[in-house]
Amino acid sequence: MAEIQRYAVYYAPRSGEFADLAGQWLGRAVETGMPLAQPDVQPLPAPLSQLTAEARRYGFHGTIRAPFRPAASVSEGDVSAAVKALAAQLAPVRCDGLQLENLLGFLALTPLGCEAALLELGAIVVETTNALRRPLSDEDIARRRPETLTPRQRILLDLWGYPYVMEEFRFHLTLTDRLPPEHIPAVMAAAKAHFAPIIDQPFTIDDLCLFGEDSEGAFRLIHRYALTG
Template identity: 40%
Template structure:
């Protein structure tokens, strides 16, 4: 692993002026569109002094849902080419609507927003992005590969890791917008309940249009990801 290499990621990130973006960024205390810290929106029942520690890990990545996981550019490719291909790709895709919107969900020991109703179209969109931008991804370093293999993986997930540098793609993909880091077991339920209350108070109910994809950049491994392009679909 090289600590100074730039990484890119293709994410879903809502429009920066949307209530959803404002909510997620405030929960994390970081706005990746501005590349700046923002005031925390601490959910009811939690102290302002305690909340930053619960969101430290996702704060590094900014509010998003992963479509193509962070990668270094393969030799011979550059950011300009990646952005151009991303824009051309997005222009040929239609907006996808999640009719049930999003719901606050406990996923193991962290809390995230997930589709209230599964979407085959969203699964297909994500896997298309994984495959169609594979030509830009440099192979995983031995250190990154070893880190991924520390997690228990199914044979299918291991095959995905070898093929695409990330195990949770294809039928292993689950769209989620992370709101916390790993929590103590007894904290997961209360935090999810508090965030659900905050989400319902901050974001209007109803369908969610997946109407754009975003390119994020991480200048170095210790740094935070920054939104560098938000590309409308269609």
């Protein structure tokens, strides 16, 4: 992958039914980043392609370490080696299932029954990869709208480059862009029907997935490292 702007550590489902459903919903394959035809869901307040435009750019994922610019001395090999070493030390996180939620206007799948294990996983990944990132610029900080953050979130932003980490971390799998309140019921019904085969089924985070942002702003999978600790 050429001209990587930022790296991120995500969860993304392995090839199979979940990955297929996710790729179809967002219109982009989880593994390859290739475009896919989205389902013709009716009735919706707008085409699904419009409701998922920004989510599609990032690809279907759950954030573990939010996107960061590498430090000047850090190569892709350094980032890959750090994530690979982490994955060898950490165990998979097993959850009871997934539920569909409205998170302040964004629809997302969120896991059940594994909150403490997810907080621990997220904290270790953030702490261990922190030395890889370039310090935030004034522009980076402004983009996070620090005036809207709590005092604790502002501290976390300064320490770790992202405000929603440690006790503020909440793992979720984003399905849409931010929706107007009047659009949410129809889109939620469509998402619930589309993801019915995997909702309420046991869910496991079994990999750390290293993603990179290309020069066009799209995130693509670089490597998948199994959690084997």
